[in-house]
Amino acid sequence: MKKLMLGNEAVARGLYEAGCRFVSSYPGTPSTEITEAAAEYEEIYAEWAPNEKVAAEGAYGACVEGVRSFTAMKHVGLNVATDLVFTSSYAGVNAGFLIAVADDQGMHSSQNEQDSRHYAAAAKMPMLEPADSAECRDYVKLGYKLSEEYDTPVFLRLSTRISHSQSLVELGEREEFPAKPYVKNPAKYVMSPANAIRRHPVVEERTLRLLQLANSDRINKVIKGSTKIGVIAAGIAYDYAREALGDNASYLKIGMLFPLPTDLIREFAASVDKLYVIEELDPIIETHVRALGIACQGKELFSLMGEYTAGDIRTKLLGTPSESVYEAENVPVRPPVLCPGCPHRGLFYVLNKLKVSVSGDIGCYTLGAAAPLSAMDTTIDMGASISMLHGRIKARPESAKTTVAVIGDSTFIHSGLTGLINIAYNNSPATVIIADNSITGMTGHQPNPATGVTLKNQQTNAVNLEEAVRACGVRRVRVVDPYQTEELERVLREELAADEPSVVISRRPCALLKTFKRGKPLMIDPDKCRRCRMCMRIGCPAISFESGHAAIDASLCVGCGLCKSLCKFNCME
Amino acid sequence: MLNIMIVGVGGQGSLLASRILGTLFLSEGLDVKLSEVHGMAQRGGSVVTYIRAGEEIPSPLIPMGECDVIISFEKIEAARYLPWLKKDGLVVVNDQKISPLSVLTGAAEYPEDILNKISEKGVKLVAFDALSAAAKAGSERAANVALLGAASREIGFSRESWENAIRNTVKPAFVDLNLQAFEIGYQHS
Numbered sequence: 001m002k003k004l005m006l007g008n009e010a011v012a013r014g015l016y017e018a019g020c021r022f023v024s025s026y027p028g029t030p031s032t033e034i035t036e037a038a039a040e041y042e043e044i045y046a047e048w049a050p051n052e053k054v055a056a057e058g059a060y061g062a063c064v065e066g067v068r069s070f071t072a073m074k075h076v077g078l079n080v081a082t083d084l085v086f087t088s089s090y091a092g093v094n095a096g097f098l099i100a101v102a103d104d105q106g107m108h109s110s111q112n113e114q115d116s117r118h119y120a121a122a123a124k125m126p127m128l129e130p131a132d133s134a135e136c137r138d139y140v141k142l143g144y145k146l147s148e149e150y151d152t153p154v155f156l157r158l159s160t161r162i163s164h165s166q167s168l169v170e171l172g173e174r175e176e177f178p179a180k181p182y183v184k185n186p187a188k189y190v191m192s193p194a195n196a197i198r199r200h201p202v203v204e205e206r207t208l209r210l211l212q213l214a215n216s217d218r219i220n221k222v223i224k225g226s227t228k229i230g231v232i233a234a235g236i237a238y239d240y241a242r243e244a245l246g247d248n249a250s251y252l253k254i255g256m257l258f259p260l261p262t263d264l265i266r267e268f269a270a271s272v273d274k275l276y277v278i279e280e281l282d283p284i285i286e287t288h289v290r291a292l293g294i295a296c297q298g299k300e301l302f303s304l305m306g307e308y309t310a311g312d313i314r315t316k317l318l319g320t321p322s323e324s325v326y327e328a329e330n331v332p333v334r335p336p337v338l339c340p341g342c343p344h345r346g347l348f349y350v351l352n353k354l355k356v357s358v359s360g361d362i363g364c365y366t367l368g369a370a371a372p373l374s375a376m377d378t379t380i381d382m383g384a385s386i387s388m389l390h391g392r393i394k395a396r397p398e399s400a401k402t403t404v405a406v407i408g409d410s411t412f413i414h415s416g417l418t419g420l421i422n423i424a425y426n427n428s429p430a431t432v433i434i435a436d437n438s439i440t441g442m443t444g445h446q447p448n449p450a451t452g453v454t455l456k457n458q459q460t461n462a463v464n465l466e467e468a469v470r471a472c473g474v475r476r477v478r479v480v481d482p483y484q485t486e487e488l489e490r491v492l493r494e495e496l497a498a499d500e501p502s503v504v505i506s507r508r509p510c511a512l513l514k515t516f517k518r519g520k521p522l523m524i525d526p527d528k529c530r531r532c533r534m535c536m537r538i539g540c541p542a543i544s545f546e547s548g549h550a551a552i553d554a555s556l557c558v559g560c561g562l563c564k565s566l567c568k569f570n571c572m573e
Numbered sequence: 574m575l576n577i578m579i580v581g582v583g584g585q586g587s588l589l590a591s592r593i594l595g596t597l598f599l600s601e602g603l604d605v606k607l608s609e610v611h612g613m614a615q616r617g618g619s620v621v622t623y624i625r626a627g628e629e630i631p632s633p634l635i636p637m638g639e640c641d642v643i644i645s646f647e648k649i650e651a652a653r654y655l656p657w658l659k660k661d662g663l664v665v666v667n668d669q670k671i672s673p674l675s676v677l678t679g680a681a682e683y684p685e686d687i688l689n690k691i692s693e694k695g696v697k698l699v700a701f702d703a704l705s706a707a708a709k710a711g712s713e714r715a716a717n718v719a720l721l722g723a724a725s726r727e728i729g730f731s732r733e734s735w736e737n738a739i740r741n742t743v744k745p746a747f748v749d750l751n752l753q754a755f756e757i758g759y760q761h762s
Contacts, residue, residue, distance in 0.1 A: 004595050004605055029612030109612030132606075165633035166595065166607040239632035246631075311636040324638045325660045326694050329652035332681040334673040336583060336618035364616060372678060442613060536678055541617055544677040 005169045007162040010133035011072070011100060012037030013169060014140025018096075019177030020044055020070050022062035024055040026414065027443035028074030029109035030163040031102035035072055036446075039455045043174065048446055048455045051382070051414040052077035056084045056099060060153070063097035064189060066180035068144055072100040075116045076381065080415070082119065085153070087191050089123045090199040092151035095180050096144035102158040105236075105280045106307040109160075109442070111362060111379065113305065115281035120155050120258035124203050126210055127155035127257040128219070129235040133167040139255070142219070144177075150206050157257060159280070161236045161307070207259050215263045219255035222268055226250065229317060230272025232265065232285055232296075237308060241278045244313035260288045269294045276301070276317060280308055338367045340542040341511030341518075341558035343437055346482035347406070349538050349562070350489045351375040356404050356496070359392065361385035361416075363408040364441040364510075372539045376406070383407070383415030386423065386432055393428040400429045401496050407432070410440040410448040413463060417472065423501050424473030431495045432474075432503045434465060435482075437510040445513065469503045476502035483508060483562060511558055519559020524550050528571040535563040535572075574627035575603075575728065576635045579717075580654050581646030582671050583615040589743070590644065590717040591622045594728075597738035598626035601730060608633035619650060642724050646703075646717070647671050648687050655691065663727040664696055665720055665762075667703040699723050699762055706757040715747070715754035722758025 005013065011034045015023065023046040025035040039046035049055035052073040062069035073081060078101045085099065101119070104110040120127035126146055128139045136158070143154040187195050214220060225247040233241045234254035241251065252268040254260065269275050269289070277286040277298040286298035301316050302308060311322030338345050348368035351358055352375040360366060360376035361384065369376035378388060389405040407416045412434050423430045440446040447453040452462030469477050476498055480488045488506065495502040509516060521542075529549040536545055542556035543563055550571065552563075564572035577594060579587040591607055598605045603626040610620040623635045637656050645651035645666040658664065666688065675681035684690065692698050701723065707715040718739065725735055736752060743751050 002599070004599060004607065006609075033611070108610065161608060161633060164609050164611055166605070166609070167630070167633070168599075168605060236632070240634075243631040243636070309634065309636060310632055311638075314636075322636045322638055324656035325662075326655040326658050326696060328654075328656050329649075329684070329687060329690055331649040331652050331684060331687065332673045332675050334582065334617075334619040334650075334653075336613050336616040337674050339584075339616060367616065370674075442616070444611065444615070539674060539678075541672075541674060541677065544672055545679050546672065546676065546683065 001171050002168045003171055004166045005133045006033055006164060006166050007130070007133050007136045007158060008033035008164070009037045010136035010169050011140055011156065011158070012041070013171065014137040015044060015070055016041045017137065017172045017174050018141045018144045019068055019175050020144070021067040021177070022059060022069040023047070023071070024049045024058040025072045026050070026052045026055050026077060027440050027446040028077045029443055030104060030160040031072045031074045031077070031100060031158065032443045032446065033163070034100060035455065038070070046455055048448065050449055052081040053084060056081040060084055060088050060097055063093050063095050064182070066095050066182050068096045068177050070098045070100070072102070074110065075101060075103045075114050076110060076112065078116055078119060080382065082123070085119070085125070086123045088153050089125045090196055090203055091189050091191055092202070093147055093153060094182065095177070096147035097153045098140065098143045098147065098156055099153055100156040100158060102160070102163050103281070104160050106160065111381070113281065115284065116157060117257050117284050118282070124207055125153055125155055125258065126150070127157050128255060129157040129257050130162060131235050131238050131253070132162070133165070133169050136162065137169050150210060152206060157235070159236055211259045211262065214256055214259050214261040220261050220264055221253050221255065223251040223253060227271055228273045230268060230275045231278055232268070232275070232289065233278040234285070237278050237280050240308050240310045241313055243310035245317060248318060254285060257284070260285060262292060265289055265292060265294065269296070278302060278308070278313060335370065336367060337370070337539065337541050338364065339511055340540055340556050341516070341560040343482045343506070343508035343511065344368055344435055345373070345538050345540065346485050346488065346562050347433065347435055347506045348373040348375040350485050350492060351404065351406070352537070353489065354492060356402050357399070359385045359389040359403060359405040361407040361411050363411055365406060365408055365435050368406070370539070372537055382411050383419050386416050386419030389430050389432065390419065390423045390426065390428045393430055404492070404496070405430065405432045406435055408441070409434060409436040409438065409450045409465065412465070413449050417468065420469065420474065420503070421472045428501060429499050430501050431492070432501070434503060434505045436465060436505050436507040439510050439513060441510050441512070445510070465505055474501045474503050476500060477505070478502070479505045479507055481508055482506045483560060485562070485565060511560070516558070519561065521554040521557035521559055522552050522561070522564060522572045523554070524552050524571045525573065526551070528569050530569050532568065534566050534568065538562055538566065574625060574630065576640045577624040577642045577644065577728065578635060578640050578654060578657055579622040579624070579644045580650045581620060582650065583610070583618045583620045585646045587620065587622050587646065587717060590721055591624055593718070593721060593738050593742045594624050596742050597730060597734055600734060600738060603627060604630050606630040606633040619653060621654060642727050644720050644724050646720070649684065652687050652691055655694070655696065658696065661697065663724065664691060664698050665724045666698065666700045667716060667720055668700045669702070669704060701761045703758065706761070707754045710753035710757055711750040715751050718751045719754040719758035722755035723762045725755070725759060726762045
């Protein structure tokens with residue numbers, strides 16, 4: 001049976017068919033749906049872990065114990081998990097172990113555009129890159145074979161346009177993979193210096209054997225067309241090139257990004273008149289080709305940034321521009337916004353009013369940086385809000401009175417706890433706000449350890465944030481409802497004034513949750529409106545000022561009442 | 574090759590429309606590729622879904638100037654993606670205005686005459702209030718299927734194929750409602 005599947009769903013299908021039994025991940029766009037889809041298969045144990053490092057370590061543990069295991073993450077999630085990655089590359093596997101990493105060319109939903117292919121060479125681990133959903137499934141199965149045959153963890157590199165595109169997959173049967181016996185083997189798994197030094201040559205020798213595989217036609221394939229143009233490409237860039245050039249070119253489609261082939265590239269280069277390397281982001285394949293002494297064109301034609309298009313490739317290589325017939329109308333941009341009823345809105349309104357500097361973090365609440373709330377000064381990585389606040393206060397002690405950290409509940413558990421321990425241990429009189437909406441919001445409502453529900457929708461132990469914070473050594477802990485802006489303002493003033501570390505939990509569930517009780521939409525009486533624009537300060541998409549006075553769009557308003565609480569003239573009903 | 578884009582505002586729910594199209598093309602024995610937006614843009618940002626069908630589809634994205642039909646859930650979103658439309662392509666637009674934040678705050682202006690501007694370019698345009706059309710059929714939530722109905726003549730295939738695609742995609746309880754919304758949309762084309 002053929003089925004239309006997201007690349008991410010196809011990866012999960014591959015896990016199912018390959019007999020994978022253990023999946024652990026932390027959500028991150030564009031990788032999230034892999035783990036959600038894997039959880040749909042009864043045969044697979046699947047979970048959300050607190051962060052990518054814990055997830056990868058759990059999955060590696062399962063592989064050492066003897067079952068095929070898997071973890072998925074976005075590109076920046078891999079930065080968190082690399083501690084496990086680099087050394088597990090030395091220790092190798094028992095049953096197969098796959099790590100999927102999804103890059104986000106074009107930064108549709110990310111804070112940077114890093115090229116995770118660098119990690120494959122750095123960790124000396126094979127990396128496969130599929131170009132459509134069918135290959136996503138196939139490469140998972142291939143990945144497990146390589147992992148076991150070559151005794152190595154294997155990367156599966158995805159990107160937004162592969163993960164979030166649907167194409168056809170011919171469904172196969174599950175092949176049961178019985179657990180291998182666990183055998184104690186400290187020389188392989190205890191990576192003390194004395195043992196690790198003996199594993200390093202194993203890794204180098206493994207890479208040489210993998211190179212032979214790369215030079216065969218098992219994974220990297222030549223697709224013959226016109227020999228006037230030769231293109232080396234992988235993944236989505238191969239798709240664009242194929243669309244742009246069709247049979248006007250021959251292709252060396254790279255399926256394994258590390259180690260890259262040598263002889264195969266030499267042969268291919270010799271068979272074409274002009275060689276191009278087409279790869280989004282960094283010139284990784286191109287640098288390799290040039291190091292082989294082969295002339296090619298790549299980054300002098302194509303950008304180091306963003307996504308490529310078939311039209312652009314066609315223009316540059318064939319000289320036939322892909323033309324727009326109709327010009328775009330100059331219309332206002334539409335960036336994402338906090339939803340109507342979003343609990344973060346009240347918090348950022350108060351922070352804006354207090355004119356504090358906000359050390360921010362990663363999540364829906366990063367949207368609090370946008371006007372008119374404009375209440376975020378920094379956003380760098382998961383957990384940095386708290387750790388950076390500590391540094392800022394130590395660097396300039398008086399900033400403790402004018403600076404706060406804002407972090408979501410899921411992000412706090414991901415990597416805020418250690419930062420908070422540092423604040424308590426090294427005694428910064430910091431004010432940390434946990435924006436607790438009871439869910440991992442931006443990635444599409446995944447439960448987290450504070451939610452009390454598992455990925456498989458079972459009730460479980462929940463982290464009690466107040467107790468966790470106290471256990472870190474913070475004595476001042478306050479809980480406030482962000483819809484109650486006056487109280488929130490009072491509490492924040494008190495905590496900013498306090499001379500010891502404090503945590504304010506701004507608690508209200510996400511307004512998109514099914515359990516959210518939608519209130520009656522509010523109406524504005526235009527006769528009462530004095531045009532003070534107070535209600536415009538909260539940046540609610542349901543309130544407009546287009547007709548010269550405030551007005552509420554009843555189809556968007558969820559009746560949260562935040563605007564009403566701010567209106568001095570009682571316009572809202 | 575058939576190239577269709579569904580554009581709108583994150584959260585409007587374009588997923589059902591693209592699923593119906595996917596089911597339709599599959600039942601016609603075509604290769605299909607579809608590209609969606611997840612993550613941040615879903616929070617009220619501008620979103621686009623690409624749907625392609627044909628003998629062999631190399632890439633999930635539609636190059637500029639090659640889209641047969643743009644189905645827009647919102648007026649200015651239709652205008653934003655015009656460079657993708659091919660010559661004599663069709664734009665089906667829901668006559669609904671959702672102001673971006675810059676317009677709400679008064680920093681930018683919503684171009685009220687945007688549909689006229691699109692027409693003046695010589696673009697084939699079908700505009701109607703799909704929400705009311707769907708409400709007539711029983712629920713505003715079927716607005717996306719009403720828009721599909723309006724695009725279906727241009728996209729092609731038999732009425733039976735379309736109806737089967739709807740039957741095989743939506744929950745049984747909503748089949749009649751959606752078939753009706755489809756018909757109302759079709760009348761607009």
